[in-house]
Amino acid sequence: MLRDAARGFLDENAPVSALRANRDAGQAFDPGLWREMAQMGWAGVLIGEDHGGADMGHRAAGILAEEMGRTLAASPFLSSAVIAASALRAAGSDRLGQIAEGAALYALAVDEGPKHAPDLTAMEARPEGNGFRLKGRKVFVADGASADRVLVLACSGEGDEGLTLFDIDAGRAGLSRKGADSIDARDFATLEFEDVEATGEDVVGEVGGGLAALAPGLRAGQAALAAELSGLSAGISAVTLGYLKERKQFDRTIGSFQALQHRAAHLFAEIEVTASAVAHAGRVLDHEPENAQLAVSLAKARATQTAKLAVMEGVQMHGGIGMTDDYDAGFFMKRARVGAEWLGDYGHHAAIVAAARRL
Amino acid sequence: MLRDAARGFLDENAPVSALRANRDAGQAFDPGLWREMAQMGWAGVLIGEDHGGADMGHRAAGILAEEMGRTLAASPFLSSAVIAASALRAAGSDRLGQIAEGAALYALAVDEGPKHAPDLTAMEARPEGNGFRLKGRKVFVADGASADRVLVLACSGEGDEGLTLFDIDAGRAGLSRKGADSIDARDFATLEFEDVEATGEDVVGEVGGGLAALAPGLRAGQAALAAELSGLSAGISAVTLGYLKERKQFDRTIGSFQALQHRAAHLFAEIEVTASAVAHAGRVLDHEPENAQLAVSLAKARATQTAKLAVMEGVQMHGGIGMTDDYDAGFFMKRARVGAEWLGDYGHHAAIVAAARRL
């Protein structure tokens, strides 16, 4: 029911052509669309009713993300409604109400190098007076240029236990943001922190407990991103199957060529297997959140691989037309690549799965 | 010309049915066949004319090995005529004449664990008097149970430079041999050395220079084994293509199904690409032996992967009949697996290639 409603809304209001229009207009997402999503309760999908949220849970958030992936709907959903909401909810923040309204836009600033590695965070949070001074650079910050607030992980002491998560205003002095020219036409930014002031009130969770404070947000984001990629795979696959059934070549419908049929059938199998992992991750987050990392990493790893296969088959099976910018396939391919890297790539998550399975 | 002659001889005298007969009779190879091969100069293919060899070089040895792989001809060719001949030739041994005649059968005892790793050799060569006492176990020794003499690598000192290669009589006191029940029905044995005596005369090359002494033999063996696997791939592929052209199902020749056609075409491409690497390895060994490791490892890595694909496609495309012992496909599959491990597996050789290419 949620899925049908979401699909109906997105098909009408956020088809791939809307993403194309955003790109051509140079905007990362459509604020009007996000307001409508918020009104439907999507911004508060993971926020308790006491803060005005719909509190539908992670499986529901995953279903929304899957449907958004299907049409490549661009919005701050993952950054604000999933990642920030989950991290701040666990920390008992009083900003949840603003997120649920869709009013506060958040970004997560965690990566510092080309690969996701929170435990290698080097950014400085130098104790000074009653607070800290943040100094360093964060890259690949989703929604980083458009966010009102930033969750940022920095080093306040020695070792793993020296990391602290801060929730700071994006307009704070010393913080400069530069939007990337991202291939998926969304907002990924580099953030420079030049002795940005942070007080004890800005700390999310405990000082030195940054990884623990971040974990609920990261896990939720990874699961929802996996769901988005799973939906993206289904989306491009549906487009491709439609093409295979219509397009004629050598006086035959190309979908009748057995070599293509077998590849389409194999892709179907991969998509189904990934969908199981994605649904499972959402359910485990809802019921056993503390034991969810294996399920979440499984979903993200699978979804990354499946999306890669789906977009490559999509472009190849479309032939030349699939290579043109006038056609949608390229948007799926670019988003799949960005989604593959964001919040941990295939190897990152497969290693977590392997370790959990003692491999 | 050499190839045609070899193919004619092997088709007639060493088809897969001969391997089957060997297996059912419990013998690793047919000594009569080996005598005939020796008479044709194959045993001396890499031995100088001064020792009665034919001195045809590594590319020629590779062509012979490819043809042997095509029919799975079982013989001591690799162990004696390639590995031992190359190592002993480099060391100026006086036993080359016996090898060229096909009279002396050699085995190379190098591995001690489940993976090929000569530089991790732990077997003891304890200095005693003017000589050494060898103590330890060697596994996966090809032709180990039937050989007259054994090349064995052991630790005579500290570090890499502490390894020494010995050439000893297989009947020497303290050396016991146990044939494995190898899946490819050939002779792979475990050798136990219980304080086996070795003198300075038994040393191949220099004391402490075991890896250097072994290198020419190993490289030659790896290249020839790659050639054998390349031939094996071509052999099972030819059988499979024949089947695809004959077999009818659903009232069609199964080779007319496009999904199978594309897989057969892909396999053809892999076989062609591997054949290039194999030919190249032989030529580099002939012209620039000291710089041949990259070319040799490239060939062995490629041939291992291609053979795996070829036998898997071979069995699958044959369907149930390919699974029966009455049919030949299984023999190709088993030999491909043994060849994959012997003298270094895919990862071993791919790592050498990667290192040489600074990856």
Next chain:
Amino acid sequence: MPDTLEDFRAEIAEWIAENLPGELRGQPRNEDTICWGGRNWKFRSEAQKDWLERCHARGLTCPRWPVDYGGGGMSRDEEKTLRAEMARAGAPSPLDSFGIWMLGPALLKFGTDEQKAEHLPEITAGRIRWCQGYSEPGAGSDLANVQTRAEDMGDHWLVNGQKIWTSYADKADKIFALVRTDRDAPKHLGISFMLIDMETPGVTTRPIRLISGASPFCETFFDNVKVPKEGAIVGEMNRGWDVAKYLLTHEREMIGGGSGGLTTGATLSEMIGDMDMVAGADPVIRAQAMELEVDSLAFGLTMERYKDMAESGAGVGHASAMLKYYGTELNKRRQEIIMSARGSEALDWGEGLAAPWLRSKANSIEGGTSEVMLDIISKRVLELPSK
């Protein structure tokens, strides 16, 4: 009948606790412990015999079959509960047989009352062991290409021909086989689903040796075999293909899911051992093992998801072909990786790794090849055109 599922669960748990012989508890499932039943069955132990008899008396060998035929008359939910409690107690399956998996469902759907009364009680009690005769040499995936023929001789059928891949035919009492009863009809018509006693003169079997070694498969030969007409054919004459198609679904689920298969239950990690020891720093084997583990776990979840869908009545239809395809290809990958990780030690038959590796190559052939599964998915699920 107990009022609620929870009452049923309590009742069955108590029954198991009282009746399961202690020595059977938690025993591994393999060729040495399975109970196949049949005229010539030799029980492995008194406990095995007792367990079968007690389960049969309680209707647990075929929980959902009607009570009149020795079944348990249970609902879908009750059967699920029963299986869960059996698993929890470490209880072995009291009886396995092609009669339970294949012939029973066929008779329940297509059989006459007489056929049901004659055969079903023998199956539930484990007194008759059946085997299946579909495939023929030269037919392969094209199961409708049936050459074994049954000629109408008035009071009996005269059967001549050959079947292949008949599992345990050398140990079975009877066979259900596809035979051609009309040679002039189109391929899929003219086939009948026939029941034949293996002790009938003219029936002989020969075991098939596989590349992995000895196997339960046989060739089965019919040489002027006289089959009395009474009750010989299940379903309509010449419409045996309908029965066979219905059963193929069962077989596929069995092989793909491994519910009837013999698995060691060992994890990949256990099969490989210490990765650092065996594969050293080799990133290739390591990456393959990681990828396999990811795919295997996700496939396991998919099996559960499909089972839930099927049980909820949503129906999975032809998509179950995907389970067969993916599961068998996955097992081939798994066996390849184990062989590769274990290196040269795995190359000795005695290590017990090579036989399952080679045997796995048949997974994607038996019960419908991967190619046939992909055809089914593309045509029936994705509805790709044929022209």
Next chain:
Amino acid sequence: MPDTLEDFRAEIAEWIAENLPGELRGQPRNEDTICWGGRNWKFRSEAQKDWLERCHARGLTCPRWPVDYGGGGMSRDEEKTLRAEMARAGAPSPLDSFGIWMLGPALLKFGTDEQKAEHLPEITAGRIRWCQGYSEPGAGSDLANVQTRAEDMGDHWLVNGQKIWTSYADKADKIFALVRTDRDAPKHLGISFMLIDMETPGVTTRPIRLISGASPFCETFFDNVKVPKEGAIVGEMNRGWDVAKYLLTHEREMIGGGSGGLTTGATLSEMIGDMDMVAGADPVIRAQAMELEVDSLAFGLTMERYKDMAESGAGVGHASAMLKYYGTELNKRRQEIIMSARGSEALDWGEGLAAPWLRSKANSIEGGTSEVMLDIISKRVLELPSK
């Protein structure tokens, strides 16, 4: 003519040393340095102009074409020697063009003396730049599905229709195109190979934007274009397919082999950088990179082996489809691995990695899709049956 190849080598080396402008020596080959020639060509430098003129005068722009048309009249071996010496001296190609690669060979094989005399000297001198008009929207791999039609109007053809994937059509002076001259004939007949001046009224072009960004590809529209009949058709009327087929081989070799392609020449290692830095301990990326490197090196050797075979006259025939297939799939893998190894930094257009990655997806489509190549191998090389 020099007596021996060695004399020729010495002579040509001396000529290059004397004539190659120093600033061109060793310059990278890319869009900014290539000389395409043509009516509207703007030389990048005086040196580029000088080098073209000197090479043309010496017959080096088209070394194997007859001297009468401005070629060099060289043998295969001489050309090989020339290329080796050019490479040794770091000399750029004096002139690249579809006229040299495609139309010239077609005219030499199928053209009339008049056509050769009219067009070949313009090509060798770099005065006319040609483009190729084969593909049409909706035709895809089925190149014979030509809808652009030329009606016989007595003294001229009236051409209407649309071409797609015409590289550099917006910069070319003339186009060689497949047009349908007989609408009633079977598909592969009724097509003619026609030469059309791009300045003729009614010819318009529109650049195609790819998913990787701007591209040299165009759509080309023919709207009541009048083409004078004299010399318009190459080869026999309605047998243009023969000419096209002949040229497809050339195009395939170009794309598969990359001889005409723009490559950076960077190794995988250089593109990835320090593997430990970017991919950390990730065995997946590492294994993929290792496998790619193995396959790439072996493929390089295969290109050489096939070239040797072709040059030795052994002929590679349809097997060259394998080079196209394997080479393009390999490049796609390479680009995927680079993107994956470079992580998030590669996702910014500005890094210059994303465009070649996306562009590589077309490699297995243009010049004959991978699927068409596999069809060719299976049917022509492996001779698998069609029924």
